Amino acid sequence: MASIAVLCFGQAAAQHQAQAQSRGQASALHDQGGIAAAVDSIAGVKPADKKTSVPADTARFKKIKVDLDHAVDFSAKDSIVMYGQNNAHMFGSSTVNYGDVQLTAQQLNMDMDKHEIYAVGVPDTTGELQGNPVFKDNSGEYESREMTYNYKTQKGLIKNIVTEQGEGYLTGGITKKMDNGDYYMQNGKYTTCDNHDHPHFYFQLTKAKVRPKKDVVTGPAYMVLEDLPLPLAVPFGFFPFSEKYHSGILVPTFGEDYNRGFYFRNGGYYFAINDYVDLALTGEIYTRGSWGLTAQSNYSKRYKYHGSFNASYLTTVTGDKGEDDYSKMHNFSLTWTHSQDSKANPNMTFSASVNFATSGYSRNNLDSYYNSSFTENTKSSTVNWTYKIPDSKWSVSATASIAQRSADSTLSVSFPNFTVTLSQTAPFKRKHAVGNERWYEKIKLSYTGRFQNSLTAKENEFFHKSLVKDWRNAVSHSIPVSATFNVFKYFNLTPSITMNDRMYTSKIRQQWDPNASAVVRDTSYNFYNVFDFNMSLGLSTKIYGFFKPLKFLGDKVQMIRHVITPTITFSASPDFSTRFWGYYGHYSYTDASGSERTVKYPYFSNGLYGYPGSGKTGMVSFNFANNLEMKVKSDQDSTGFKKVSLIENLTLSQSYNFAADSLRWSNLSTSILLRLTKGFNLNLSATWDVYKYALNEAGTPVRVNKLRLLHGGGWGRLASTGTSFSYTLNNSTFKKLFGRGKKDDDDNKKKQQEDEHKDFSRGSEDDGKPDDPRKEQDNTIALRPDGYMQWDCPWSLTFNYSLTYGYGSFNYKKLEYNGRWTQNLSMNGNIKPTKNWNFSFSASYNFDQHKIAYMNCSVTREMHCFTMSASFVPVGPYKSYSFHIAVKSSILSDVKYDKHSSYSNGVQWY
Secondary structure: OOEEEEEEOOOOOOEEEOOOOOOOOHHHHHHOOHHHHHHHHHHOOOHHHOOOOOOHHHHHOOOOOOOOOOOEEEEEOOEEEEEOOOEEEEEEEEEEEEOOEEEEEEEEEEEOOOOEEEEEOEEOOOOOEEOOOEEEEOOEEEEOOEEEEEOOOOEEEEEEEEEEEOOEEEEEEEEEEOOOOOEEEEEEEEEOOOOOOOOOEEEEEEEEEEEOOOEEEEOOEEEEEOOEEEEEEEOOEEEEOOOOOOOEEEOOEEEEEOOOEEEEEEEEEEEOOOOOEOEEEEEEEEOOOOEEEEEEEEEEEOOOEEEEEEEEEEEEEEOOOOOOOOEEEEEEEEEEEEEEOOOOOOOEEEEEEEEEEOOOHHHHOHHHOOOHHHHOOEEEEEEEEEEEOOOOOEEEEEEEEEEEEOOOOEEEEEEEEEEEEEEEEOOOOOOOOOOOOOHHHHOEEEEEEEEEEEEEEEHHHHHHOOOOOOOEEEEEEEEEEEOOEEEOOOEEEEEEEEEEEEEEEEEEEEEEEOOOOEEEEEEEEEEEEEEEEEEEEEEEOOEEEEEOOOHHHOOOEEEEEEEEEEEEEEEEEOOOOOOOOOOEEEEEEEOOOOOEEEEEEEOOOOOOOOOOOOOOEEEEEEEEEEEEEEEEEOOOOOOOEEEEEEEEEEEEEEEEEOOOOOOOEOOEEEEEEEEEEOOEEEEEEEEEEOEEEEEOOOOOEEEEEEEHHHOOOOOOEEEEEEEEEEEEEEHHHHHHHOOHHHHHHHHHHHHHHHHHHHHHHOHHHHOOOOOOHHHHHHHOOOEOOOOOEOOOOOEEEEEEEEEEEEEEEEEOOOOEEEEEEEEEEEEEEEEOOOOOEEEEEEEEEEOOOOEEEEEEEEEEEEEOOEEEEEEEEOOOOOOEEEEEEEEOOHHHOOOEEEEEOOOOOHHHOO
């Protein structure tokens, strides 16, 4: 039976009301006349002591003047026993409220004279304490084993406190609460592990002062790991807490590198600039002279944009000054990502993906040893801005790009680039059409105008290049005009003309110098306009073929369909190398045999947008696209049939130039796309050489006008081909292949439904009952439908493979080029044998040297509130290892241990 009491204090009077009932008092209280008699019994007032001349309330209660500011409300789930007027003992989930303070416990004792409350938990039948005191106020919530609190002075004495402060917990010890809200603790513990009773690690605090939601300042403290005291002690500690975004010092980490000595890294200052952007300035310094600076920033504005910025500069010193192995290198890195929200501006977009670093940065940055950036041979960066003019088909864009090759330290910079585009439009189309569409309304055109400025140079020469002489810049205009007409019902006729205009600022003339027996080039700088055009006429259709398999093969295959899409295109253009156009020059020289030779060369061979072709063109091109599908019976499809792709696309294309005097046939180009599985396609393209080779007078191999088809060489010889693919194997791969995946899904779904039914059926039985601790442990173990423990071992293995074939060296005996295969293979994988262990690796294989070019392995162990990882490079010139163990909590991010080796001494450890 629950009992509730409320004590209200004031200067006028103090009124006490109580209700109590127990097995020994039930009949007596009833005989004494209800609640009033019960109060008399608890207060010790006998019926004979009552005086009829004095009111009952006046006889039982006295007026007491007190100086409390709030009412003291208390309640108990079981019972309340009062001794006199100023003492109350409460049993069973008791609660006392005084203003903003709330104290709950299994047992509470109140002393009104001293204004004190004593709270304690009660052991259950197993000896475990239940209903430990919990104290709440504006500063937070505090749990303890035993507590004494004075609600007048707001001071208290707490034993074995448990409270959350920031990301950590303060536990144990004897704590004194002051009236200003501060806490003084002796022999306490501070940890970020949420296992309060037995934390995996903690700092043993001899004494500490706690300012709730502000900080904890400690005296001498030492670290304890898995109940083992470590020789890691500090004379004092400071743990700041803040719920607000603010600036602060970044504490550096220390360690040792074999080549550079002892170091302090990642120390600096964090600037909380505002709610949208921050900045972290950090540095690193080594005892042998190396140092570095880094600036990192993240910014974000909801519904507008978000991005990050990182700039780093490194000065790396190795060896001793004055020795042969001494070197000093300067490297820097810049990364920037920016994304604009689609809701910000429907007409304008801005994006950036910048990943720029000098060639030696990855080899000198400790953080690059154990990630994929260490093996990157190329890097690319792009910044793009696009604006689409509202209610029009015009758009403007500007881009800047940088491409790097680490192998030879080459930079290809293109900046600034502008593009103006008019999307395809029908200029002659009527706004208010009446009747059928007229032929001229089908004419469509578009426009693309580009400006580009670029330079390719070595890193150490880049800033020494001349803006006028070395940078290449140009403007181009392209206007394609086309139309499509349906003729003879089944054919599409497409005439088109494309006009191109190029504007260059330099022109290269060549002449023969007989004294030097070499070609001399002279570059003139001016404005030059280069114009060309070409016309084409295309005819295409579709041919469908159906084949029904023979009956003796069964009725599984219903039909095979073959779709052929032939296209014939005639194109023509004049010879732009004649003197009329002025795009080509000539020079003459006398060769070694004494013969006079004339060489034709283009003036704009260095132009960004190329130059008009040489020779008259009258070309017919043939293109055949094929698709082959099969219709089979299927029980998994609602229609009872499904389509199976045999050949998704097979294309053959070749052209014949009527205007050429020789070598009129072009090489044969083929491509095939096969859909092998639902998630894997094989795309293979190839070029076939149709002409033979011979040696000219100088002994150089050249193509001759002899078709292989007419000289016993087949239609063509494979000149180049290549393919690349990426495939991932994981747990579900083989289940899907052998049909196990669906069965497992059905079993898991069935088990889930059974568990839900069991939970629902026993829900009413569990109401009001304490939880069984063993039940919580059982829930952590996943069971299979057969009752055995389910062992999950997630794993994945990804292959990236590329294969190319092309001409290599020339075989003078066979008068053919030798074929050369180039292969690249890289793979990465990971496996989790248990919930907390994770193994991963990445590797690449060099087929030329027949060995592993690079491999990086890592092992990670999750330890609840700790994380531990080890990375190592077991092969190659950069053999090394790295070990890291740290606390997960960000507030204790500096509590970690790092051990590194470098490639110079990495061979010593295994």
